[in-house]
Amino acid sequence: MEPSLPRPEGGFATRAVRGATIVPEVVQQPVSPAIWPSATWATPTSAEVGDLLVDATPGYAYGRYDNPTATTLHGLVASLHEAPAAWASASGTAAIHAVLSVLRGRGRILATSRLYGGTWALLRRLAAESGWEVDHADLLTAEQLRAALRDEHTVVHVETIANPSTAVADLAGMAAVCRERGVALVVDNTFASPFLCRPLTLGATAVVESATKYLAGHGDVVAGVVAGSESLVAAVREHVFELGGSLGPFEAWLVVRGIQTLPLRMRAAGANALAIARALSATGVVGPVRYPGLEDHPHHLLSRELFGGRGYGGVLSFDLPHRAAAEVFADACRVFARAASLGGTHSLVLHPASTSHRQLDDAALAAAGLGPGTVRLAVGIEDEDDLVADVRQALATATEGGSR
Numbered sequence: 533m534e535p536s537l538p539r540p541e542g543g544f545a546t547r548a549v550r551g552a553t554i555v556p557e558v559v560q561q562p563v564s565p566a567i568w569p570s571a572t573w574a575t576p577t578s579a580e581v582g583d584l585l586v587d588a589t590p591g592y593a594y595g596r597y598d599n600p601t602a603t604t605l606h607g608l609v610a611s612l613h614e615a616p617a618a619w620a621s622a623s624g625t626a627a628i629h630a631v632l633s634v635l636r637g638r639g640r641i642l643a644t645s646r647l648y649g650g651t652w653a654l655l656r657r658l659a660a661e662s663g664w665e666v667d668h669a670d671l672l673t674a675e676q677l678r679a680a681l682r683d684e685h686t687v688v689h690v691e692t693i694a695n696p697s698t699a700v701a702d703l704a705g706m707a708a709v710c711r712e713r714g715v716a717l718v719v720d721n722t723f724a725s726p727f728l729c730r731p732l733t734l735g736a737t738a739v740v741e742s743a744t745k746y747l748a749g750h751g752d753v754v755a756g757v758v759a760g761s762e763s764l765v766a767a768v769r770e771h772v773f774e775l776g777g778s779l780g781p782f783e784a785w786l787v788v789r790g791i792q793t794l795p796l797r798m799r800a801a802g803a804n805a806l807a808i809a810r811a812l813s814a815t816g817v818v819g820p821v822r823y824p825g826l827e828d829h830p831h832h833l834l835s836r837e838l839f840g841g842r843g844y845g846g847v848l849s850f851d852l853p854h855r856a857a858a859e860v861f862a863d864a865c866r867v868f869a870r871a872a873s874l875g876g877t878h879s880l881v882l883h884p885a886s887t888s889h890r891q892l893d894d895a896a897l898a899a900a901g902l903g904p905g906t907v908r909l910a911v912g913i914e915d916e917d918d919l920v921a922d923v924r925q926a927l928a929t930a931t932e933g934g935s936r
């Protein structure tokens with residue numbers, strides 16, 4: 533039986549407003565967190581509002597600063613990344629902006645050249661508008677990092693698994709170089725998720741993820757997270773709320789809901805991706821299939837160690853002989869949907885040369901590690917047989933019609 537609540541007092545309009553702020557105290561433990569859309573929070577005294585606004589006491593004062601639904605998400609992400617603390621933001625891009633702003637100080641940023649396209653755009657804008665100094669280098673190994681690192685660099689930004697090449701970074705090796713040189717290491721772990729890889733345990737300063745992808749996992753929310761030390765996360769929080777990139781409570785709730793099935797989804801997507809990669813390789817019709825789970829992938833052993841045998845993620849790529857064949861392949865898919873993004877329950881096919889990388893000519897594509905005929909598959913959790921059959925029939929169509 534529901535607990536009884538005090539009745540609001542006053543006139544009709546006053547009761548209409550005040551009655552909406554009377555909430556039951558729930559003592560039973562829910563299996564799903566509450567969504568708290570409240571944009572502001574009341575306290576018994578004015579002084580307490582002031583204390584909350586300057587972080588003199590823990591609690592909630594204003595929705596852009598803190599929100600109880602997001603607090604649940606922060607604890608969850610910190611736990612999965614084995615981190616002292618974590619923070620959420622309105623997108624992965626906002627999370628990357630915040631963590632790099634905080635860690636760069638006044639120094640230069642050294643970022644991998646195999647960078648997610650949105651991060652390229654972010655860094656290009658900050659260089660043009662805000663005077664950020666950014667260098668790029670191919671950063672997969674400790675040797676490559678040592679060769680590219682200069683004294684002016686204060687932060688290094690790399691990705692666990694690169695898009696769409698699926699190159700895997702030696703995070704422990706690069707973390708050791710960063711520690712030795714007194715430089716912060718930020719790892720964008722979006723493609724791996726904490727189920728496969730926890731960069732903080734390997735010595736990274738911060739891990740950042742687009743929660744839009746595997747964490748939330750259903751293609752229904754855009755969000756980002758950062759995990760790291762208490763002091764780093766406190767600075768990230770301040771950056772996020774001062775620049776206005778805070779995550780809303782409904783979005784935080786969706787990420788919390790999605791994370792509960794992260795291990796199940798990662799295992800299913802990884803098994804499907806491996807089956808597809810093997811089936812594609814076995815046809816002998818496509819160029820080398822790039823998937824870290826294949827024994828002939830250049831970083832197979834490294835990723836087996838890095839991901840603890842829990843799988844190799846859901847993304848793979850391969851090359852068809854030319855642009856037209858890749859487009860025919862993508863257009864022929866029936867289970868795979870033609871769309872950007874990854875990490876959801878559903879499988880997606882992308883032809884980078886005509887979508888995410890369409891501004892690049894063939895030479896620029898080659899520099900980015902892909903060709904006009906490259907196809908990227910972001911595998912979901914549907915039935916393996918249906919996905920393999922879809923890829924086979926699309927490949928048959930593309931290789932019949934690919935000479936047009």
Ligand SMILES: *Cc1c(COP(=O)(O)O)cnc(C)c1O
Pocket residue numbers: 623624625626648650651691695720722723741742743744745754755756
């Ligand atoms: C999607 C993605 C981002 C950006 O995340 P948003 O939530 O779209 O802002 C950053 N890095 C990687 C590797 C991504 O896949």
